[in-house]
Amino acid sequence: MNILAYLIEHKDSNIGNFLRSTDLRNALGVVAQFEVQNGQILPVDFTENLKTSRGVRQNGAIIQFGLMHHEIKGVYDRMQHLLKRVDAGKVKIF
Amino acid sequence: MTKLKYCVLSLFAFALTTAFAQDSNILHTIADLEHRLQFEKFEVFRQHDARFEGDMAKTLIVRWSDQKVMRAKLKRAAYRGQATNNEPRYEIAAYRLQKLFLDPEEYVVPPTVLRSMPLEEYHKIEPYAVQLLTILRPCSSSSSTGWRTSIARKSTKKSALNRILCTRSIWET
Numbered sequence: 001m002n003i004l005a006y007l008i009e010h011k012d013s014n015i016g017n018f019l020r021s022t023d024l025r026n027a028l029g030v031v032a033q034f035e036v037q038n039g040q041i042l043p044v045d046f047t048e049n050l051k052t053s054r055g056v057r058q059n060g061a062i063i064q065f066g067l068m069h070h071e072i073k074g075v076y077d078r079m080q081h082l083l084k085r086v087d088a089g090k091v092k093i094f
Numbered sequence: 095m096t097k098l099k100y101c102v103l104s105l106f107a108f109a110l111t112t113a114f115a116q117d118s119n120i121l122h123t124i125a126d127l128e129h130r131l132q133f134e135k136f137e138v139f140r141q142h143d144a145r146f147e148g149d150m151a152k153t154l155i156v157r158w159s160d161q162k163v164m165r166a167k168l169k170r171a172a173y174r175g176q177a178t179n180n181e182p183r184y185e186i187a188a189y190r191l192q193k194l195f196l197d198p199e200e201y202v203v204p205p206t207v208l209r210s211m212p213l214e215e216y217h218k219i220e221p222y223a224v225q226l227l228t229i230l231r232p233c234s235s236s237s238s239t240g241w242r243t244s245i246a247r248k249s250t251k252k253s254a255l256n257r258i259l260c261t262r263s264i265w266e267t
Binding site: 024027028031032034040041042043055056063065066067075 | 132133174175176181182183184186187190191193194207208209210
C-alpha cells in the first residue's frame with residue numbers, strides 16, 4: 001500500500017491511508033500476552049487489545065503487554081519525520 | 095503441600111557479543127531462537143551483571159536441553175511490569191517493529207520475548223529477588239538490549255493485576 005501510494009503520488013499522509021499504519025497498530029498494540037492456567041503463567045495467542053490507553057493490561061486471567069495508542073502514533077509520526085529527512089537528503093542511507 | 099512459588103515473567107533477548115556467541119547464535123533461525131527463548135528449558139552455564147556490579151540486567155550463557163549453548167541477556171521487570179527506564183514492552187515492540195519492513199536476515203534487534211519462570215528457578219540467577227512477576231529483557235553486546243521485568247511479590251496494592259499474581263504466588267498442589 002505504501003509503495004502504491006508513492007507510485008501514484010498520493011500526497012495525503014493521513015494515517016488511515018496507509019496499510020502499514022494499520023500494521024503498526026496490529027503489530028504493536030499487543031506485543032505479549034499471558035494467561036494464568038493451572039498455577040502457571042503461560043504465553044498464549046494474542047487477543048484483541050484489552051485497553052488501548054494502557055501498556056500493561058489485565059482482564060481476568062489474561063495479562064497483556066503492548067504499546068498504547070498514543071505511543072503507536074508516536075512511532076508512526078517519527079517514521080514519517082525520518083522518511084522526510086531521508087527524502088530531503090538530511091539523513092544518509094546505504 | 096508443595097508451594098509453587100512465585101512465577102517470574104521474563105523477557106529475554108539475545109545479544110551477539112562475542113565471536114563465540116555469534117558463532118553459536120547465528121546458526122539458528124529466527125523462529126528457532128524465538129521458540130527457545132519463549133518455551134524451552136535452559137540452565138545457566140555462566141552469568142555476570144550486565145553493566146556494573148549489582149546491575150539487575152544479567153548477561154547469561156545458557157545451555158539448552160540439546161546441550162547447545164547461547165549467550166542471552168535478561169532483566170527483571172519492574173513492579174507491575176513497567177517502570178521508568180524499565181519498559182519491557184518497548185523492547186518487544188522494537189523487535190516486532192522491524193518485522194514490518196526487514197527480512198529476518200536483516201534484523202538489527204535480536205530476538206526478544208517475554209517469558210515466565212517460577213521464582214525458585216529464577217533465584218538461581220538472582221538469589222534475593224522477591225518479585226512475583228518478572229519480565230526479562232533483552233541483552234546486547236555492547237549496550238543494550240537486555241532486560242527483564244518484575245512485579246513485586248509482597249505488594250499490598252489491590253490492583254487486579256497484583257491480585258492475579260498474588261493468587262499465583264500462593265498456588266499449592
